[in-house]
Amino acid sequence: MPTTTAPPTELDAFDTLVPDVFQRGCDSRRTLETVAGKWGVLSLAALREGSIRFNALRRRVDGVSEKMLAQTLQALERDGLVLRTVRETIPPNVEYSLTPLGTRVADRLLALITVVEESVPEVVEARAAYDTRGLSAS
């Protein structure tokens, strides 16, 4: 959103909107993949409801394996989106929560999820239409 230093040409709407996620291997792309991955989205969305323990989160994000959840949370923690708080009690208690940065990202994710949810009927209809159309092509 800064970079207003560029001369007002016509096609800078592109660059202003989507700088360079399209380059493979760049930092933004890597971060995006962590965040938008199959389990990243759901974990962040779930965490937005508040801090939660590992197994509770695992129950909430239906279908995730322990391995994948641990892996996802580690990546998110490493990127500074998730905070892992260890409480040295017996039994041990580990809480996961969002950092301010993580909250900002999770907000956008929630917006996305909302749109997707709202679109389900349209999508289902489109899918049916597509599959029907496909039959005549064979």
Add this chain to the structure above:
Amino acid sequence: MPTTTAPPTELDAFDTLVPDVFQRGCDSRRTLETVAGKWGVLSLAALREGSIRFNALRRRVDGVSEKMLAQTLQALERDGLVLRTVRETIPPNVEYSLTPLGTRVADRLLALITVVEESVPEVVEARAAYDTRGLSAS
């Protein structure tokens, strides 16, 4: 005990925010995965700039293989997010563009990408801190 018909009496504050993407196999989840997948995000983001041909898109979304791009676009077309327009010329010309539904979704994705882009410095810093911290454990 396959999913007992437990009446959700307590925690419906959740459901209002994020209905049921958390259930595996549901339509919203499937759609989300198509949209938020590694290549779905980038394809939709690129398509938001306007209609574009297969190979141009392939060049724009750096790192995607032909197979994955074709697969991604087919899924998006099937879900009614992308429109595929075939022009029977020589050589053949196939244009991909967003449907209104696809545009709505792509807008949210762009918002997400923007936040991610803005956060890159913070993320990079967090990553460095995380990795440094990890060294003392070994």
Add this chain to the structure above:
DNA sequence: CCGAATCCGATTTGATACTG
């Protein structure tokens, strides 16, 4: 009981080559 690390089968991915 909470969570991390390891092994292995099954699925997914990606590079290359080929067809319309």
Add this chain to the structure above:
DNA sequence: CAGTATCAAATCGGATTCGG
């Protein structure tokens, strides 16, 4: 140009095991 077929490699998921 647009897309499919094929095969090798990386990844995922589950069970098991280990540590606190």
